[in-house]
Amino acid sequence: MPRLELNKSLHVPETWGYQQRxxxxxxxxxxxxxxxxxxxxxxxxxxxxxxLCAQTRGMNPATVYRNLAxxxxxxxxxxxxxEGELFYELNNPNAPHHHLICRRCGRxxxxxxxxAAGFLAELxxxxxxxxxxxxxxxxxxCEACGGQSA
Amino acid sequence: MPRLELNKSLHVPETWGYQQRxxxxxxxxxxxxxxxxxxxxxxxxxxxxxxLCAQTRGMNPATVYRNLAxxxxxxxxxxxxxEGELFYELNNPNAPHHHLICRRCGRxxxxxxxxAAGFLAELxxxxxxxxxxxxxxxxxxCEACGGQSA
DNA sequence: CGCAGTATTGCAATAATTTGCAATAAGAGG
DNA sequence: CCTCTTATTGCAAATTATTGCAATACTGCG
Numbered sequence: 001m002p003r004l005e006l007n008k009s010l011h012v013p014e015t016w017g018y019q020q021r022x023x024x025x026x027x028x029x030x031x032x033x034x035x036x037x038x039x040x041x042x043x044x045x046x047x048x049x050x051x052l053c054a055q056t057r058g059m060n061p062a063t064v065y066r067n068l069a070x071x072x073x074x075x076x077x078x079x080x081x082x083e084g085e086l087f088y089e090l091n092n093p094n095a096p097h098h099h100l101i102c103r104r105c106g107r108x109x110x111x112x113x114x115x116a117a118g119f120l121a122e123l124x125x126x127x128x129x130x131x132x133x134x135x136x137x138x139x140x141x142c143e144a145c146g147g148q149s150a
Numbered sequence: 151m152p153r154l155e156l157n158k159s160l161h162v163p164e165t166w167g168y169q170q171r172x173x174x175x176x177x178x179x180x181x182x183x184x185x186x187x188x189x190x191x192x193x194x195x196x197x198x199x200x201x202l203c204a205q206t207r208g209m210n211p212a213t214v215y216r217n218l219a220x221x222x223x224x225x226x227x228x229x230x231x232x233e234g235e236l237f238y239e240l241n242n243p244n245a246p247h248h249h250l251i252c253r254r255c256g257r258x259x260x261x262x263x264x265x266a267a268g269f270l271a272e273l274x275x276x277x278x279x280x281x282x283x284x285x286x287x288x289x290x291x292c293e294a295c296g297g298q299s300a
Numbered sequence: 301c302g303c304a305g306t307a308t309t310g311c312a313a314t315a316a317t318t319t320g321c322a323a324t325a326a327g328a329g330g
Numbered sequence: 331c332c333t334c335t336t337a338t339t340g341c342a343a344a345t346t347a348t349t350g351c352a353a354t355a356c357t358g359c360g
Contacts, residue, residue, distance in 0.1 A: 028326050060340050072234045081231035084222045100279045115276055119269040126265055128293025129250045143278025178307060178356050210310050
């Protein structure tokens with residue numbers, strides 16, 4: 001089995017600085033970790049562990065699972081729960097975003113940075129709590145589906 | 151194996167109205183479902199699927215998993231993600247609560263209804279979105295651990 | 301209270317996830 | 331560049347989670 005090579009035409013923008021983030025914390029950069037980040041970056045969507053396992057090339061499932069847990073811990077990924085299932089997505093600290101998901105039509109609406117910031121500031125003011133700018137998912141009913149009356 | 155019996159000295163307060171909620175939606179009340187609710191109610195804490203499986207008496211794991219998914223869907227339970235793992239807790243619509251969890255000391259701080267309501271109102275105002283009053287978990291750094299400087 | 305209809309359960313087979321351990325390779329230092 | 335150290339990987343076994351299907355038992359109704 002051909003051994004995986006580091007930095008072989010990956011498509012994870014290094015502007016993101018994931019390499020620095022790993023190295024500074026004393027962790028290693030491996031082709032396996034890069035492949036996971038690449039898959040999530042290129043697909044541009046949340047994926048479950050199982051989905052990721054199916055897409056990796058020449059990589060053991062155990063490694064996928066271990067790295068997902070690892071990458072969540074070091075905050076390169078977010079783990080988010082949707083309808084009782086876990087999904088993973090890149091965590092870009094420079095562009096945190098939060099979603100409203102409608103239970104009826106399933107549409108996702110992004111919460112503007114301004115609105116989120118107001119709440120974050122309130123948490124800071126009231127509790128002295130500095131919330132991480134990661135990804136929230138809030139369920140409810142959107143305007144079109146009757147958000148007022150629900 | 152002794153067959154499970156319905157309503158045999160359960161400790162889930164019926165003030166909660168879970169029976170009505172199930173029946174009105176056309177779902178059945180079974181000893182298995184009640185046992186899961188009871189375990190969560192009596193322990194008073196979030197539990198993972200695995201933990202719940204280990205505690206059930208005379209009940210097949212498949213049933214536990216299927217019912218957890220079911221109870222989340224009908225909103226009698228909340229599924230929440232903590233450190234990449236899924237946990238279940240009772241969803242009491244009359245007492246929604248939201249938590250701040252500190253990454254450093256692990257302490258959990260409840261967000262007051264007032265603060266949460268402000269944000270919910272903002273979502274309603276800005277997006278016409280009626281958020282469900284279920285359970286959020288927000289990570290960050292608490293005041294004692296240096297929330298200001300982090 | 302008993303019966304019919306159908307959701308729900310248990311069981312067994314399958315798939316997904318985790319774990320221990322030996323082998324490998326990233327990164328530091330010569 | 332080579333060597334050393336140790337984090338990380340792959341493999342295989344063990345555990346946990348899911349699925350199909352026949353059997354069971356909630357509920358509504360007579």
